[in-house]
Amino acid sequence: MSALSLDSLSVTLGGARIVDRLAATVEPGEWVALIGPNGAGKTTALRAVAGLVGYDGAVAIFGDDAAALSRRQLARSLALVPQVPLIPGDISVREYVLLGRTPYLTYFGSERRADHDAVDVALEQLDLLSFQHRRLDTLSGGERQRATLARALAQDAPILLLDEPTAALDVGRQQQVLELVDSLRAQRGLTVLSTMHDLTLAGQYADRLLLLDGGRLVAAGSARDVLTRPLISEHYGAEVALVDTESGFVVVPVRGTIANGA
Amino acid sequence: MRWVIAALFLAAALLTGVLVGPVDLGVLTVVQATFAHIVGLHSPLSGADDAILWQLRLPRVVLGALVGGTLAAAGAAYQGVFRNPLADPYLLGAAAGAGLGATLVVAFTSGSGDLLPPAAFIGASVAVVAAYVLGRSAGAAAGPAALVLAGVTVTSFFTAMQIFVQQQHVQTVQQIYSWLLGRLSTAGWHEVAIIAPYAAVSWLILLGHRRLLDVLAVGDDEAAALGVNVGRVRLLVVVAATIATAAAVAVSGLIAFVGIIVPHTIRLLVGGSYRLLLPLSVIVGAGFLVFADVIARTVMSPAELPIGVVTAFFGAPFFAVVLRTSRRTA
Numbered sequence: 391m392s393a394l395s396l397d398s399l400s401v402t403l404g405g406a407r408i409v410d411r412l413a414a415t416v417e418p419g420e421w422v423a424l425i426g427p428n429g430a431g432k433t434t435a436l437r438a439v440a441g442l443v444g445y446d447g448a449v450a451i452f453g454d455d456a457a458a459l460s461r462r463q464l465a466r467s468l469a470l471v472p473q474v475p476l477i478p479g480d481i482s483v484r485e486y487v488l489l490g491r492t493p494y495l496t497y498f499g500s501e502r503r504a505d506h507d508a509v510d511v512a513l514e515q516l517d518l519l520s521f522q523h524r525r526l527d528t529l530s531g532g533e534r535q536r537a538t539l540a541r542a543l544a545q546d547a548p549i550l551l552l553d554e555p556t557a558a559l560d561v562g563r564q565q566q567v568l569e570l571v572d573s574l575r576a577q578r579g580l581t582v583l584s585t586m587h588d589l590t591l592a593g594q595y596a597d598r599l600l601l602l603d604g605g606r607l608v609a610a611g612s613a614r615d616v617l618t619r620p621l622i623s624e625h626y627g628a629e630v631a632l633v634d635t636e637s638g639f640v641v642v643p644v645r646g647t648i649a650n651g652a
Numbered sequence: 653m654r655w656v657i658a659a660l661f662l663a664a665a666l667l668t669g670v671l672v673g674p675v676d677l678g679v680l681t682v683v684q685a686t687f688a689h690i691v692g693l694h695s696p697l698s699g700a701d702d703a704i705l706w707q708l709r710l711p712r713v714v715l716g717a718l719v720g721g722t723l724a725a726a727g728a729a730y731q732g733v734f735r736n737p738l739a740d741p742y743l744l745g746a747a748a749g750a751g752l753g754a755t756l757v758v759a760f761t762s763g764s765g766d767l768l769p770p771a772a773f774i775g776a777s778v779a780v781v782a783a784y785v786l787g788r789s790a791g792a793a794a795g796p797a798a799l800v801l802a803g804v805t806v807t808s809f810f811t812a813m814q815i816f817v818q819q820q821h822v823q824t825v826q827q828i829y830s831w832l833l834g835r836l837s838t839a840g841w842h843e844v845a846i847i848a849p850y851a852a853v854s855w856l857i858l859l860g861h862r863r864l865l866d867v868l869a870v871g872d873d874e875a876a877a878l879g880v881n882v883g884r885v886r887l888l889v890v891v892a893a894t895i896a897t898a899a900a901v902a903v904s905g906l907i908a909f910v911g912i913i914v915p916h917t918i919r920l921l922v923g924g925s926y927r928l929l930l931p932l933s934v935i936v937g938a939g940f941l942v943f944a945d946v947i948a949r950t951v952m953s954p955a956e957l958p959i960g961v962v963t964a965f966f967g968a969p970f971f972a973v974v975l976r977t978s979r980r981t982a
Contacts, residue, residue, distance in 0.1 A: 440877050465879030472877075478869035480924030485866065492867050493879035498860040525923065545878070 391453045393418045393549055393581040394439065398447035401431070401438050401605075408434045410605035411447070418452075418548075421575060421582040423596035425589060425616070427626050431605040432585040433473065436553050439583065440470045451549065465493035469542035473553040473585075475534075479527030483537050486526055487512055490544030512543035515574060532563040539567070543574065550575075552584035556591065564588070568595045593617050594638040601625060613639045654922055658935040662717070665939035665946075669713035672946050674953070675704055686710065711838040716945045717938035718844065718851045719836065719900045720910055724937020726893035726900075727911025728918075728929055729858045732865035733889045734796040740911040741897040744803035744890065748810035749779025750901040755814045755828050759821040768831070769846060769902035775810075776898035782806050784890065795872055796886070833958030834907035836945050843903040854896030855934055861889050865926035907941070908960045913967040914940055917974050940967075 394416040401409040409431040416422045424432040438445040441456060441464050449456040451467045459467070469490070478486070490512070491505040513519045516536045526534060535555070542550060555571065556564035572595060575582055586592035592599055593613030601609040601616050603625040609616045617639055622630050633640040670682050677685075677697065685695040685705055695702045726741035734743065742748075753775025757767045783806040787799035818824060838844070864885050867875045872882045900907075914937040915929060922928050941959070947966065948959045 437873075442873055442876055460879075461876065461881060462879035465877060468877075470874070470877040472874060475874065476869075476871035478866075478924060480919060481866065481869070482923065482925070485923075485925045485927075486870075489867050489870060489878060492875075495863070497864075500863060 391418075392416060392450070393420070393452060394583060395450040395453075396435075396439070396447070397450070399435065399438060399449060400446040401434050401443055402446075403434070403443070408605050409438060409445070409602075412602070412605070412607050414600055414607065414610070416549075416581055416583050418581050419575070419579055420598065421572070421584070421596045422598045422600060423584050423586040423592040424600050424602060425586055425592050426602035430602040430625075432602055433553050434605075435602070436470075436551050436583065436585055440464075440468055440551055442470075462493045465545065465547070467547050468549045468551055469545040469547040470551045471538050471542050471553065471555060473557050475538045477526050477534055477538075480525060482523050482525060483518055483529070483540075484509065484513070484522040486537055487518075487522075487540045487544050490541040490546075493545065508546055509540075509544050512540040515543060515577070516540040516570070531558055532566070535559065535563070535567055536570075539570070539574075543578075548579070549581045549583065552582065554585050554587055557587065564591060571595075589617055589622070589641040590639065593641065617641055654928065654932065658932050658939075662935050662939040662942075665942040666713055666717065668946055669716065669942045670705060670709045672950060673704070673709060675701065677701055677705060707840050708838075711841050711844050712836055712945065713942055715838055715844050715847070715903065716836050716942040718847050719904045719907065720914075720941025720944075721934040721938035722847070722851045722854065722896045722900045723907060723910040724914035724933040724940070725855060725858050725930060726897045728915035728926070728933040729861070729865065729889050729893045730911070731915060732868060732926055732929075733886050733893075734800060735869065735871075736796070736800060737916070738912070739800075740909075741893060741900075742807075742906070742911075743800065744783040744894065745779035745806035745810060746776040746894060746897050746901060747906050748807040748814065749775035749777070750898065750906065751775070751828070751832060752779075752810045752814040752817070754831055755817050755824065758824040758827050758831075759817050769843075773898045773902040776901055777894065779806050779810050780890070780894045780898075784887075799886075830958065831905045832960075834905040834960035834963075835956070836904050836941075836948075836959055847899045847903050850896050850899035854892045857888065857892035859930055859934075861885065861892075862926040862930045865889070865930070869924070869926075904959075906960060907963060909963045909967050910937055910941060913963070913971045917971060920974050 392415040396412050396414045399409055399412040412435055424435060426432050434443060437443045439449055456464060487509050488501060491501055491508060494505065513522055516539055518536055518540055526537065555567055559567060568591060571582060574580060598611060599613060599616040600607055601621065608625060609621050617632060619630060619632060622628055629644050631642045631644045633642060671679060681696055682705060685697045685702060688695045689706055697705060723741055730739040730741060730743050731737055750772040753771035754768050757771040761767055783802040786805065787802035790798035818828060864880060867878055867880050868885060875882050915933045918929055918932045918936060944959055944962045948957045948962045951957060
């Protein structure tokens, strides 16, 4: 059974079709990346899967229709890390990570031992134990990203939804975060669906790529199948060179006729 | 430790409140007499002194504590639910609504002020309901900003009506003006009995939401992704904060600043988690208003300063000091 199965998923916002009949599956333990030019509908598709925007079509989570699940049940299956998380600066890292336990608590309830244990595990896996009493606004961008990931881990959901997990990070931090996600995926058996801006990183870390353009799925498959010069030229309007290195595929922009707007 | 300090602050405020006045009652006898009244024993004070304590000072101190705790908790809750540091309990029009209600009563009924509290209560509630309905009509996607704008709209409209009525009945200006500045005056336990049930219910509901207010701090979307029904939390918190604010306004007029200064001072001292912030706001807000009332009724004795003037005059510089100190240590 697929971890995620999208069947003719469509999202219309303000009269515009943002995601158009997207069909895809993500198998348990797999890392699938949604790629595509700006405005392709990557983030909206991710938000629809998380139940944050209304959609037509169907989303199934381990075989269950997502529309039939309660908000809490959904939050126990999917943990979302948004592109730019809103960080309340004046609370501590531990208090922030503890919010990940929300789907397991009753309305007026408070955390129990098991919830604090889950937070300890998440803090330790992300190497944040020594930071746990620091205020969030004293952390660097990379450390905040780790805190947000820790919150998602504390949610104990089998599926991780990452929206541009490396958007604001330098090249070193980008690699660290993606390596971290990959090792967590192995340790916890997580399934990952992420949007990715950087084609090279997407190709190196994801098992499969889904290329969206204008809300539609235009190509799917391994990096070698999707990251081709004709596809990138057609959908990104970019002239690139593809370099095959021993550690993976590298997509390099080159100056050419298309980039000049001719 | 924080709890002990907050509790000591409140205890000191309550004790100062009952001890300060033209008649010296003595610390020990005051404590004994209060205890005697509560458990139903005979008071060690003489008849007149006992009346000063039990009919004048204690009701006023208790009222100050209830109003202060309510305004501070409501302010903290509004700041959380709207993610807006400038939010105060009057954000959604409660003050303007109460002002209109009070003005109508003063202008169109004769004599006693018995109708003023219910009119202020109804005016405040009507204004907040109007703001809420208006804000929701912009759609849930508009988020808390739409509600805040609706509050601004309702406030302007109700204020305009209030000023219009006031212009037509110039003789009401002085009474309305003194009410707008806030005052804690009591006739025995009557006012305390009015506000106590609202305060109790509202404190319970707000404190019950302290964990969920932390969740709301990460934004509506992320809170929803964590399984929270954001609209329901916001509605419940606003309702709880509003009925208590309306009750507070009804018995004490518009006391400014408590709902902003107290939660922010605590936030700067212990951090922004509502788990600590809300309960500490209740305790410190209660103590703060009792102290402010002691100043209000002593500095120009036998005349009284409006308490709203005291909360702003002493609260603002104190807040400035806290703000500077916390900047330096952060």
